[in-house]
Amino acid sequence: xxxxxxxSPQTFFPLAGKLALWFGVLAAIACTAGLYLGxxxxxxxAQQGEAYRIIFIHVPAAWMSMFLYLVMAFWAGLGLAFxxxxxxxxxxxxxxxxxxFTFIALWTGSLWGKPxxxxxxxxxxxxxxxxxLLFLYFGFLALQAAIDDPRRADKAGAVLALVGVVNIxxxxxxxxxxxxxxxxxxxxxxxAPTMAxxxxxxxxxxxxxxxxxxxxxxxxxxxxxxxxxxxxxxWAADYARGSA
Amino acid sequence: xxxxxxxxxxxxxxxxxxxxGSYLVTLGLVIAEIVLLALRKRSALxxxxxxxxxxxxx
Numbered sequence: 305x306x307x308x309x310x311x312s313p314q315t316f317f318p319l320a321g322k323l324a325l326w327f328g329v330l331a332a333i334a335c336t337a338g339l340y341l342g343x344x345x346x347x348x349x350a351q352q353g354e355a356y357r358i359i360f361i362h363v364p365a366a367w368m369s370m371f372l373y374l375v376m377a378f379w380a381g382l383g384l385a386f387x388x389x390x391x392x393x394x395x396x397x398x399x400x401x402x403x404x405f406t407f408i409a410l411w412t413g414s415l416w417g418k419p420x421x422x423x424x425x426x427x428x429x430x431x432x433x434x435x436x437l438l439f440l441y442f443g444f445l446a447l448q449a450a451i452d453d454p455r456r457a458d459k460a461g462a463v464l465a466l467v468g469v470v471n472i473x474x475x476x477x478x479x480x481x482x483x484x485x486x487x488x489x490x491x492x493x494x495x496a497p498t499m500a501x502x503x504x505x506x507x508x509x510x511x512x513x514x515x516x517x518x519x520x521x522x523x524x525x526x527x528x529x530x531x532x533x534x535x536x537x538x539w540a541a542d543y544a545r546g547s548a
Numbered sequence: 549x550x551x552x553x554x555x556x557x558x559x560x561x562x563x564x565x566x567x568x569g570s571y572l573v574t575l576g577l578v579i580a581e582i583v584l585l586a587l588r589k590r591s592a593l594x595x596x597x598x599x600x601x602x603x604x605x606x
Contacts, residue, residue, distance in 0.1 A: 343557075344549050354561035358570045365574070404577055412570040419566050517578070524585045531592040535599055544596035 311390055313530040314539040320530075324523035327516045334513030341506035349503075358416040359503075363491075364511035366409035368518055369437060370472050372402035376444075377469045380462035392458030393533065395465060396448060397526035401518050403441035410434060421485060429478040430486035433471060440468040454533050 310316045342360035349356035376398040383391030413431065414424045425431065444461050451457035474481075479488045490499050491507075534540045551557040560567040 344551075347549055348561065353563060355563040355566055357560070357563075357567050361570060361574050401581065404581060408574050408577060411573055415566045415570045419563055521581055521585065524582075524589070528585065528588045528592050531589070531596060535592075535596055540596055541599070544593045547593060 311388060313390060313393070313534050314537070316390060317527060317530050317539070317543070320523040320527050324520045324527070327523070328520035331513050331516035331520055334509055334516055338506055338510035338513050341502060341509055346502045346506050347500060352420050355416060355419045356503075358412050360506050360510050362409060362412040362416055363507050364514045365405045365412065366434065367511055368514045369402060369406035369409050369434070370475055371515075372398055372405060372518055372522075373437060373440070373465075373472055374469070376402055377465045380458070380465040383458055384462040384466070392454070392462070393526055393529045394522070395458070395461065397522045397529055398518075399441055399444050399448075399461075400525065401521045403438060403445065405514065405518070406434065406438040406441055410438065426485050428484040428486050429482035430475065430484070433475040433478050436471055437468075437475060440464070440471060444468075 310319055338360065342357055346357075346360075348354060376395050379391045379398065380395040382388065383395060410431075413434075417426070418424050444464050447464055448457040448461045451460055478484075479486050491504065531540055531543070558564060558568075
């Protein structure tokens, strides 16, 4: 299979449409299964009662907020290095979904923190660095929106995205580096998870659901961006006429 | 995990505000994103069609 075939918007557009549909279906299935596990299989937490059920969206959303930033920076860097058209479009397509998950992580964290910590917000290292991540996404989007020429907007955005990557390990390791309020990781690659198996399974399935959703939403947005930027091209006009 | 009744499920052991406040806002935002994407695609297509007719059928 020739992967470079799909590096042009014209050939990637129909593929992205098919992929978006399939990942959307997978996301719906995984989220339904994850919510079932989270609400009807996982037991009540001995310490937090039912309030802990917020983690089934909080933790996957927080993972996605960091992961999507890395993927966005990857595409941005690729575009900066090789000047490929599609890379910048992919970076722009991921940013709003990344910002969405960052907001969800902060929002659900706040609603979890009130009953368990006794406060909506605290200037803890983890919370503060996650808030900075939200501002990085907003900064990326605002910078791109402020520049009319899409290729220049891509380049400026790419520089910001790449500089901001330094924040990701800060978020991830913040609970180790600074001994503040947010607890350490319950799930890690090196230790056995410190939670019930059904809770962990529910969280993992939700994480897959959010991941598939992110792919679907980013591809849908990438298709919009392709239609907007390639509006002078024949393939875009043909597609618009065909879908009338 | 058995909740016994719908009331118990909705009450979430007294944490209903926090749990449903998290889930409903997340659901609302995701639905909003999907709607905005559909609208964005529709307006992009409308603009393309307009552009096409301005060029004489192209």
